[in-house]
Amino acid sequence: MPNPIPALSVTAFTATSALGQGLDAHRAALGAGRSGLKPNDFSSEPLACWIGRVEGIEAAALPEPLATWDCRNNRLAWLGLNQDDFVGAVRVARERYGADRIALVLGTSTASIGATEEAYRRLDADGRIPADLRRREIHVPHSLTGFVAAALALNGPTLTVSTACSSSAKAFAHAERMIRLGVVDAAVVGGVDTLCDSTLFGFNALELISPEPCKPFDRARRGISIGEAAGFALLERSDCAPDAPRLLGYGESSDAHHMSTPHPQGLGAELAMRDALARAGLQAAHVDYINLHGTASMKNDEVEAQLITRNFPSTTRASSTKALTGHTLGAAGIVEAVIALLAIADDTVPGNAGCDEPDMHCGPQWALRNESRRVDVALSNSFGFGGNNICLAFAQAERSP
């Protein structure tokens, strides 16, 4: 088991999803239990499903010096960066530590593959990528991180994490190690994934897409609803910002079971949650809220429900918020980290929207409606294809020495 680690301060954070742009829009939608899912009007051919589409991406043009990075994914990144004065917080950190001393670690599952899809829809007469899209940097999986490094004028180590649906949660772990070892003094973490044909038709081919808005942990759930989102957080050593919420720990694991189906007993997920608590120096009874992975796929929810039911007391409240945001794939980790941080900031547990009749494996931990209660410690689960699992542990500032 891992040893406890020094906590880090989360000195700024923001999210943009189908619920809206920035923290206030998320607070309002979570408070009202208002879903951002709408009938699919995005895919290049009709596909009967619901999607969590972000309003305003198309209008979020990049400033001229960054134009070479232009594509839907980087526009969503730009829209997301410009909420909640996140850029201002990074500027303060840059002045404090220097651009060389801030790492940038972002997660994405498909980066700007939407631009490559578009290029293939309109290859030129010679079968080449059309001239306006012949920009190498947007056709590689590092596109997002390259763009954000340029947009934030950062010059520290950069890394893209692409472990499917755990990507942007993993970014916290990579960044924590670099800060602990003194490789850098601070890190910008987060992730962005946008709607694209690859994931809509890909999950459709795997028969994992719900024809109706997704219903996480409901007995009658029929699969996932895909969404898009951007989210970012700034991590610094805790003595730099004693009043900010903390990243207390994380746990990572591999299922070693199957590429697209979770381990039937949730072995990897359980290891990840156990290691997160060990690094955070906590026990299950300390946990007030868990934002679940809860995709509304038959298998994930069955396995995750049993895992929570057998490991946590009923005072630990648990819910999935994917019926509100959709499953934002590589961005799900940061969006749900932000929701966990909002639960801590506002002492409010968000209800498990979309669940009318809980799965038979759900225990008394499920918060089906919003609950006002003290939230000192919140976990966030993210599990990806390839059996890639991570659990993040956050806390109020007061909990840490």
Next chain:
Amino acid sequence: MNALRVHVDGVGLWSAHWPHFDALREQLAGRAMPVAERARPPAERLPANERRRAPESVLLAIEVAGQAIDMSGADQTQLPCVFASAHGDHVITDYMCATLAHAPTELSPTRFHNSVHNAPVGYWTIAIGCHAPSTAICAGHTSFGAALLEAAAQVEADRHPALLVCSDIAGSGALNELTGCRQTFGCALVLSPEKGERSVASLQLRVTAGETPAVTLPEVSLPEWYTDNASARALPLLTLLARDGGRAALALAPSMYLDVRMETIQ
């Protein structure tokens, strides 16, 4: 920052020219044996049915990972895995984008789940039964430097050995004009915090601001294509490993690099 210090306990290498690290060592020692070009990495750790169906990106990563583990003698089920690739499986990306352009509902579910960047590390952990943390990363043409930094950081942070794999297959289709990656190349290192019986070198890594100094490897001419494949940018470091150590510089950002000092262990 203090330098990160790790030991190299195992090395894996596969390309059409060098099917293992010994082939590179032999060539650098002037004892080059003509090696028949091989089309597919053998990837013997994969079960036979998986091996027949697996895409080249998966075979390549598993081949070099297996070689490095064999040389190190490490318990493969216990090693955290850091798998890097600048492009992932861009042959599948080419297939998916071409299919989506014409018949999106005919997309193959298997090719879709093989398209995720962590498919190679997913297959690796499944094949060998490894529940340790695993990650899949990239950083464009600086992917190898970023991956070495990440793997060394894991080794130092948790005081536990880790497996690093960096591999890129040759691309295809319209996309390949832009990615320019025309040769398949993969390498792997088993890194550990303490010097062990199998350790072949010690590394001191320091993140350094400034432009990446040019590589100078006396009496060695690396193949012209090595800078086109982000993973093959490991070649100067592998060359030092195959000879007597020395110093290398691996780019991390436009004005940031990893300064590597290597001492080989006899």
